[in-house]
Amino acid sequence: MKKTLVLIVVLAIGAALLAACGGGGGSKPPVDMQKYETDTFAIEFPKAWQKSNFDAMGLSMAFFSTKQFSADELSGLDFNSMVSENPLFITMFVPQTLAGSMGLDDLDSAMKDVGIAEEDMQVIKEGDVTLDGAKGKILIAKGTDPEIGKMGAHVVMVKKDDGTTVILMGVTPEKDLDKNLEVFQYMQNSFKFK
Numbered sequence: 001m002k003k004t005l006v007l008i009v010v011l012a013i014g015a016a017l018l019a020a021c022g023g024g025g026g027s028k029p030p031v032d033m034q035k036y037e038t039d040t041f042a043i044e045f046p047k048a049w050q051k052s053n054f055d056a057m058g059l060s061m062a063f064f065s066t067k068q069f070s071a072d073e074l075s076g077l078d079f080n081s082m083v084s085e086n087p088l089f090i091t092m093f094v095p096q097t098l099a100g101s102m103g104l105d106d107l108d109s110a111m112k113d114v115g116i117a118e119e120d121m122q123v124i125k126e127g128d129v130t131l132d133g134a135k136g137k138i139l140i141a142k143g144t145d146p147e148i149g150k151m152g153a154h155v156v157m158v159k160k161d162d163g164t165t166v167i168l169m170g171v172t173p174e175k176d177l178d179k180n181l182e183v184f185q186y187m188q189n190s191f192k193f194k
Helices: 006-020 078-086 108-111 177-190
Strands: 033-037 041-046 051-058 057-067 088-094 119-129 134-145 149-160 165-173
Touching: 006 119, 041 057, 041 088, 041 177, 078 149, 078 165, 088 177, 108 134, 108 149, 119 149, 134 177, 165 177
Parallel strands: none
Antiparallel strands: 033 041, 051 057, 057 088, 088 165, 119 134, 134 149, 149 165
8 A cells, every 4th residue: 555545544633633733234243333522423332442533623433442442542643553453443524614625626636646556446436426325435455554464445426415534544464454454344334423
């Protein structure tokens, strides 16, 4: 994977935090799950995982991983090191006012910027997707990143009618790669807007 899709998330998190400074779709869950609900969405995630959520400048994010971390840790987080050892699933709500500055006006282009090198990629699924009625794009792939090693990625980007871009992104290291990709798919299927 070139540059890697995790750079997009790191830049988005970094920009947001620096500026702010101051049911599973009818299938059986691959692991024991629990429900997380906010004012805007509900999703299921593994009971053994931790959740963290952050809001900054209208950007709303929820992180699900085997590792717990706080907003204070995000500015100095070695993202590549973290995802080389821990699976991570992120939900991100980007309001229309921020979508352009984050390169999310055109989801086809944004998906190309995910940056998975074709010579080292096995595409599992790619194309159009609907996330609880919102239309967008999906990419699920496996590959090798020079800094992370063998990894899997599950990326969904959709636009709601109000112009909000919603991103679901899972990154998993080699350990339990296939199982974590199943977990990510289940999480996507369980996602519901409120």
